[in-house]
Amino acid sequence: MTSPATATSGQPENQPQTPRPxxxxxxxxxxxxxxxxxxxxxxxxxxxxxxxxxxxxxxxxxxxxxxxxxxxxxxxxxxxxxxxxxxxxxxxxxxxxxxxxxxxxxxxxxxxxxxxxxxxxxxxxxxxxxxxxxxxxxxxxxxxxxxxxxxxxxxxxxxxxxxxxxxxxxxxxxxxxxxxxxxxxxxxxxxxxxxxxxxxxxxxxAGLKPDWTPGNVIADQVAAIKAQIGTSRVICALSGGVDSAVAAALVQRAVGDQLTCVHVDHGLMRAGEVEQIENDFVASTGVRLIVRDEKERFLTALAGVSDPETKRKIIGREFIRVFEDAQRDIVAEAGEHGEDVKFLVQGTLYPDVVESGGGEGAANIKSHHNVGGLPDDLDFDLVEPLRTLFKDEVRAVGRELGVPEEIVSRQPFPGPGLGIRIVGEITAERLEILRRADAIAREELTKAGLDNEIWQCPVVLLADVRSVGVQGDGRTYGHPIVLRPVSSEDAMTADWTRLPYDVLSTISTRITNEVREVNRVVLDVTSKPPGTIEWE
CATH class of the missing domain: 3.40.50.880 (Class I glutamine amidotransferase (GATase) domain)
Incomplete structure (x- = not known):
């Protein structure tokens, strides 16, 4: 999506180039x-x-x-x-x-x-x-x-x-x-x-040409990544989502085995996702992957925290601390003659930058963990080859790179994971409740053939809210679960998806039957604006 002859002047040396905008x-x-x-x-x-x-x-x-x-x-x-x-x-x-x-x-x-x-x-x-x-x-x-x-x-x-x-x-x-x-x-x-x-x-x-294509994006970014990284080694924060997977594929094309991907299992993932990352992505790309089990670390850091902005900043900070640990391990493994790990790859997109107040005057709607949530003492130079792209443009680049369709077409999932889909304090028990409810919703949407009809369907646990219900002829006082199916082109604007009533009914019945802590399922029918896609 760039023209090789139209690099913007005045950009920092060795930073990814963009065309004249x-x-x-x-x-x-x-x-x-x-x-x-x-x-x-x-x-x-x-x-x-x-x-x-x-x-x-x-x-x-x-x-x-x-x-x-x-x-x-x-x-x-x-x-x-x-x-x-x-x-x-x-x-x-x-x-x-x-x-x-x-x-x-x-x-x-x-x-x-x-x-x-x-x-x-x-x-x-x-x-x-x-x-x-x-x-x-x-x-x-x-x-x-x-x-x-x-x-x-x-x-x-x-x-x-x-x-x-x-x-x-x-x-x-x-x-x-x-x-x-x-x-x-x-x-x-x-x-x-x-x-x-x-x-x-x-x-x-204006006399412009329609030459901003996925192929040109790849050529421009590969050249910029090579110039930025040189012979240094680089690690990629691989969440398993579309953005980080495509960013990793771009960097791998540019610098090959100088790249090591690091997946942080922070305990905030959905059911089965860590295994999918270990199997599907490595099998399709051959990239070197390190998986770090950091569940206890993140839960300890998040204990007692309910404010969503604070959650995002803690998660962003702890991600960086884990990558710093991985950096030291990789350097130690290489020995005294190995190149240092100076760079960190992130799948930051343009909507992340705009919503985090980084759009040169934009309001800070919420700090994305990989933008506004980064600590001040960051010990890496960032490589963000997707920073100027919207989600559908990232998918196009991914397909051009040969990233498997099951990864490219995957519904968006935020880096902070289920941590920002629990309204209230994050605990291991609450994560398990949400994980089970989310798995049911995803299973039924897939079974109904609706995966390509919606942009994503966040499932939200209102952990600090309880409502009276009746189950098995007895009174319950359980949590509500919110379904948030949305349709969008780029996550900057969105509308709620009109799912079939029978699918909604099945999801609701299964969740309230199979997740005993939940006694009510509600549907969020708010567009963006005024609501954001994620609740936090």
């Missing part, structure tokens, strides 16, 4: 991440930056193009985010969407005001000039709107392309300066020709 400037939009995803679907690399970035900061990223996202503000309200007009003098192609469209119009001398007619949801747009953006699209088309203000007059030099009942100027462009904008949300599937509009901007407006 299409920058998505986030004005607080619900769909900023979705815009970035749609750009990537067009095989063009994208990154998100906050609206607080100065023009100089944006240009320092050597952007191939810039997209201004939507947002909840009114451009003329006090304190509303604004666009510095200098941005439009930099020679970089720019596209404004919704609020970004209005901010562009205002910055360039157009008129923005309330129309008295808000537009929300599906709205008919009338195309009055196709131009570059709307070429080949119907004269009348449905677009997804979400605004109360509108552009009444386009800036000088712009051609008006479309109107709607609530938007006198619903789209415009200035091809000479390569500036474009639409009032609607082309990134949303409800905009019938939205992806076409985005691709017209990227390919024709």
């Amino acid at each position: 299409v920058i998505v400037v986030d004005f607080g939009a619900q769909y900023a991440q979705l815009i970035a995803r749609r750009v990537r679907e067009a095989k063009v690399y994208s990154e998100i930056v906050p609206h607080t970035f100065t023009v100089e900061q944006m240009l320092a990223k050597d952007p191939a193009a810039i997209i201004l996202s939507g947002g909840p503000s009114s451009v003329y309200a006090a304190g509303a985010p604004f666009v510095d007009p200098k941005l439009f003098e930099a020679g970089v192609p720019v596209m404004g969407i919704c609020y970004g469209f209005q901010a562009m119009a205002q910055a360039l001398g157009g008129d923005v005001a309330q129309t008295g007619l808000s537009e929300y949801g599906g709205t008919e747009v009338e195309v009055c000039a196709s131009g570059v953006l709307l070429a080949g699209t119907p004269e009348h088309q449905t677009a997804w709107m979400s605004h109360g203000d509108a552009v009444h007059k386009a800036p000088v030099g712009f051609e008006v392309l479309a109107t709607s009942s609530g938007s006198p100027v619903a789209a415009f462009e200035d091809t000479r300066r390569r500036l474009y904008g639409v009032q609607w949300h082309p990134e949303v599937k409800h905009s019938a020709h939205g992806q076409t509009v985005l691709e017209h901007f990227l390919y024709e407006g």
